[in-house]
Amino acid sequence: MxxxxxxxxxxxxxxxxxxxxxxxxxxxxxxxxxxxxxxxxxxxxxxxxxxxxxxxxxxxxxxxxxxxxxxxxxxxxxxxxxxxAAPQKRSLSIAKGESGHYWVAGSVNGHPIQFLVDTGATSVALTGAQADRLGIDYRATGREIRVSTANGVARGWRINLDSVKVGTIEVRGVEGTVMDVGTGGEALLGMSFLGRVGWKVDQDVLVLESKH
Missing domain, CATH: 2.30.30.830 (SH3 type barrels.)
Structure with missing residues (x-):
């Protein structure tokens, strides 16, 4: 028995x-x-x-x-x-948009913003209008630089962002660039953020994963 x-x-x-x-x-x-x-x-x-x-x-x-x-x-x-137990690492899957780009809702310093994911951008890039809306006094706190763009050389400011977050993945102390391009242009989620998380493209889905 x-x-x-x-x-x-x-x-x-x-x-x-x-x-x-x-x-x-x-x-x-x-x-x-x-x-x-x-x-x-x-x-x-x-x-x-x-x-x-x-x-x-x-x-x-x-x-x-x-x-x-x-x-x-x-x-x-x-x-x-x-x-x-659920994994400790946090992940986020982003489907490719109709334009062939990856768009994701996120936040900078706690304020919401829509990002275009750009692995060719060296840093998180904002326009002057976006920085103003986020309450970033980039002219006072940033370092003026010259940035090469598709339309030539433009004026910009190198700044430090307290926090950049998409989904549940947050990175603190992220290098950013504010571009003097008026009100046009997208906010770019560049390598100063992407380089500090894991990322890969699988079947037209961009997968981000925290490293901790």
């Missing part, structure tokens, strides 16, 4: 151990980025991803996944791995 009970316990332990570790690390209308046992993939509604996990529905608030015939609601960046 004891041997039989022990065998049953072992069987249950084996089933629990075999349960897939599933995370939803990105949410978009009609698609979700799944991380199943460490394998990450963008899966559209109706399609099947790693481990046979099917996306039933998805929007910005959450996704419904079918796992082994059972449908469950999943929210962003939650770990449903049967008691396994």
């Amino acid at each position: 004891k041997i039989l009970c022990f065998s049953v316990l072992l069987a249950f332990a084996s089933l629990a151990w075999a349960a897939p570790q599933i995370q939803v690390v990105g949410l978009f209308p009609g698609a979700a980025v799944l991380n199943v046992d460490g394998q990450r993939k963008l899966v559209k509604v109706g399609q099947t991803g790693p481990g046979g996990v099917q996306v039933v529905s998805a929007n910005a608030r959450g996704a419904v996944l079918r796992v082994d015939g059972v449908e469950r609601n999943y929210s962003l960046s939650r770990d449903y791995s049967q008691g396994m």
Whole structure:
């Protein structure tokens, strides 16, 4: 009898151990980025991803996944791995826009701003109008420099930003540049931020990951 009970316990332990570790690390209308046992993939509604996990529905608030015939609601960046602890590193998945660029909502010094991700920019770059709106007195605190742009050499100011944040990923003490280009131009999320986080492009999805 004891041997039989022990065998049953072992069987249950084996089933629990075999349960897939599933995370939803990105949410978009009609698609979700799944991380199943460490394998990450963008899966559209109706399609099947790693481990046979099917996306039933998805929007910005959450996704419904079918796992082994059972449908469950999943929210962003939650770990449903049967008691396994969620990773300490924070990640953010950004889908490519229709223009072929990656746009992401973020903040500078706690103030919201929309970024264009630009790996060719050496620093986080703002226009003078954007810096004024964020309350950055760049003329008083910054160092005037000359910056080469597509339209020639422009005046700029090298500054230090207390905080730059996108999603849950925050980097403090980030080098920034304010460009004297009037009211036009985008805020660029450049390498002074990207160089301090992990990033990669996977199936037209840009994945950012904190290093701590």
